Amino acid sequence: MQTPYLRLPFLFNPALLEADLQRCLRGHWEQHFNAKDYDGSWQLIALRSMTGAEEDIRAHAGGQYLDTPLMEACPYFREITAQFECEKEAIRLLCLAPGSMVKEHRDQQTSYEDGHFRLHIPVITNPGVEFIVAGRQLPLVPGECWYANFDLPHSVANRGETDRVHLVLDLVRNEWIDRLFRDAGYIPPATGPDPETLQKIIAELRLQNTPAALALIAQLQQP
Structure with missing residues (x-):
């Protein structure tokens, strides 16, 4: 089974994260589109x-x-960004207010396998936040760094009394990132036979016509 989420080997300073967030609070925040x-x-x-x-x-x-x-005004966010030796795309702060909820959805082509992927670094959070990816709640705390495959179903609910703010980095996969993920325990998707070979396997299983063979055919034909 491929990796739906992965904690990466970084631990950033929560106090410095929050100090840069305070600088950003004076900026113009937009509601999500x-x-x-x-x-x-x-x-x-x-x-x-x-x-x-x-x-x-x-x-x-x-x-x-x-x-x-705003990036120029935030020295610690710049320091964090520089630690990722790859191309950077969008870098944003996302704030979910108390009592708010991001409904379950999927973000197309945001998985590591797509080559463009997304990391979350919690800046401030609270025990009432429920961050669910692929059916599992992830226990994110300030300063940690997590990858998640957001092409999978995911949702967030802030049931606490304070904002939940994450620093979110969209990055482009390269060899440095591949080493980082591999060392952190990333499991790549399983690779199966090519379509022609798959059809030959299914034909041979049909000839066997046993319950086990029929069950395996059903498994192989799943999308």
């Missing part, structure tokens, strides 16, 4: 965007990105 995906308040501000503006909160894989003035 996918209004159908959440209830309550889900706001973002950009540290790196396609236009270089902090109000440009959209993320598109494969675009050209620029640091915003």
